[in-house]
Amino acid sequence: MSKVYPDNNGRFGSFGGKFVPETLMYALEELEKSLTEAWEDSTFVEEYKHTLAEYAGRPTPLTYAERLTQKLGGAKIYLKREDLLHTGAHKLNNAVGQALLAKRMGKSKIVAETGAGQHGVATATVCARLGLECKVFMGEEDMRRQELNVFRMELLGAEVVPAVSGSKTLKDATNEAIRYWVANVEDTFYLIGSVVGPHPYPKMVRDFQRIIGDETKEQLQDKEGTLPDAAAACVGGGSNAIGMFYPFLEDEVELFGAEAAGKGISTKKHAATITKGTKGVIHGSLTYLIQDENGQIIEPYSISAGLDYPGIGPEHAYLAESGRVAYEGVTDKEALEALSLLTRAEGILPAIESAHALHLAFKKAKEMKEGQTIVICLSGRGDKDVNSIKEAMEKESKS
């Protein structure tokens, strides 16, 4: 496994690239150049690390889930606690990085898209801190599912713009954000929330999120004196997962990505992009996506707004194709069961997104030997989801 990806054209194998209107090409070239310069500039790197430490709350703990481990019998389970990061999810790592970069590039306006609202909240938060104007596109349906996060963004001074086309979820919010960016590219920075989009976004977001895996590696070394045997994370666009996986790609660590299988991958209601998708172009990047035979994108479904996306980061498509990472679908029901299990066993209420990773990891842990270790990226906390969880559980108990 070579780590030099993406290549100069932004390709991870055959995936990635820049499939955008000509209007955006210069902005992408400019971004690529600024990004390279920024990483070479120690004051930028210091500021990024300093902000994460002093403001965001890094490093986040690596918690040993003792009771859960005993309950499941098998590998030792460790949780990488991105839920304890400021604003409640891993999204802030990336938002801090990109917002600092935007400022360095002299941009004063930020546009973003959000699904669950966590990326929107993270973006609104750094914009407040850095004094940047912030506009967030969010699907109308997601605004309903994540009412509390809409209010949080507004409190932070951001303007939340409803996306009313299509399924009124993340896909459509992304379309609207890109269309807005096309019209305002001269003074606006598009702050993407996952490892998706045209080059250099997938690489940039990965590099801002790899802090998750880097810290995990060090922390587990301290606790166990070794690398983990396995790691698991949920995959929507795939930013928390790539953040966790990337530092382990060349190590002997089994990697598992959990995608949203919604009501089941044999139904039409899912967001299992790798399991059920085919190659194509979405939001500026060649990757796997859920589409019909004519290349029209199909609206995905998941109980979790953060995983409800028809595409996936191109690097994940590459890692799936090469077999380095195993991706599996996890249903709404399985995720909710894992969520209950963790909450009762350890007193940690995870985000529904993260609960997908939990289910998959629990399944693997049981198959592993005692003494082995598995780390799970707990990408966010469940406070934002209590309404959805309540609704789903009430429905479940009625049926």
Next chain:
Amino acid sequence: MTRMSVNEAAKKAEYPLFIPFIMAGDPDPSTTIELVLRMEEAGAHIVELGIPYSDPLADGPVLQRSAKRALQQGMSLMRAMQLVPEMRKRGLTIPVIIFTYYNPVFQMGVKTFLDKVKENEADGVLIPDLPYEESQELTVTAKENGLANISLVAPTSSTRIEKIANKAEGFLYCVSSLGVTGTRESFSEEAYTFIKNVNLSSKVPVAVGFGISKPEHVENLQGVCNGVIVGSAIMKKVEERLSEFSQEEKMKQNALQEIKSFVSSLISS
């Protein structure tokens, strides 16, 4: 009359080289054929046949809604291309350019797509989300088939204009101003300067698109470029007359006539 290539048609046209955009399948396939024929009658030199797409990143609200209606009609890339031979049978002689986003093409395969374009008597392709860097394979294969792959330049293209203009075929599509398709009130001074610069760099005729919706726009561009591309302004008229299109033949013909008159008034200044 015999058919011309996109190159020939663009070169031969006197100002304004007029290139209307018609969305295939909005409000229905047979009306699309009628609309395209009316465009030729109104003086179109080349027509862009739009393929409806679920996620059109370069389009504004009018074309988005139009695409949505067309998709509900079951329109697809293949079906849209198959409308062209019917247009030819009904006497259409001007070149047809297939306007589509890249994903439907990728699903079909670039080579198959271009074979089908040719087979169905269309003359060129335009893919707004396939920029210069990603378009090598398609450009080469299109050329081998005698088809034009239309290139776009935008106000942000700056250092890219030259390389794009150098490989342009047929005509160079000049995006008037930042943003998505749609109608605009007016164009800025910078827009004119930009278009003039593009015109200087280009060996092929330059047509300006995005926002052209009034006779003044066409008038003001005279001497600045070679022609105009009009999409949203036409499809907006179609949208306004949806109920007439669903009625008896006479109402439908009336609506078509009105759209044709609108287009004629737009370009005959």
